[in-house]
């Protein structure tokens with residue numbers, strides 16, 4: 001169960017965020033409204049939400065998930081692989097020092113963005129992407145081992161982050177799309193497959209028995225519903241324009 005979340009209000013400079021999609025620039029006012037509803041949804045799921053101020057220096061700073069990994073006894077500050085996002089960690093470090101006694105860090109030449117890290121109980125799958133390299137992954141595995149946890153890497157070429165294509169929904173259920181469907185490391189899970197035309201919905205999040213699904217993906221919604229979950233649809237279309245999804249917008253712990 002999660003009890004808290006950290007989010008950062010989108011900045012006006014959001015419109016200049018990184019993107020590989022061709023969906024146009026996000027609309028700032030709409031993004032603010034969508035973000036407010038996202039925060040309310042987290043609260044409705046029982047979380048205390050810590051809301052950080054917008055940070056105009058970093059267009060992508062609302063995607064807080066990438067800057068830290070929060071495990072039960074420790075906060076791990078990442079080292080984003082995107083040059084424009086590297087220093088987002090400075091402010092996050094200050095926030096997390098106040099909340100966690102223990103702070104670990106991923107350091108150069110290792111890079112890691114936590115959108116590439118998927119928690120399954122005490123095991124963490126780490127995607128090797130353009131943002132996360134094997135040195136960063138190995139540093140994370142060493143930190144996890146110190147706390148009695150484990151990690152393993154997953155190579156892939158499709159999408160920005162591991163969790164752009166795979167989400168663990170607890171109870172051995174894995175939401176999965178594209179080439180991830182055939183990955184041998186995921187064979188042990190009950191796979192809930194997401195059709196290619198709804199692949200964005202593979203980034204859905206489990207929060208305390210509910211599954212937050214992006215608005216507008218009816219086939220995926222139905223499949224998750226059939227697996228016994230309560231669904232909450234959330235409109236994050238403005239963040240999608242920057243390759244961001246539901247998980248990217250918060251750190252949940």
Ligand code: CIR
Pocket residue numbers: 017018019060063065066082085114115116160161163164242243244245247248
């Ligand atoms: C980026 O390219 O870094 C942002 N525009 C999107 C980050 C999405 N984060 C995530 O999937 N965890």
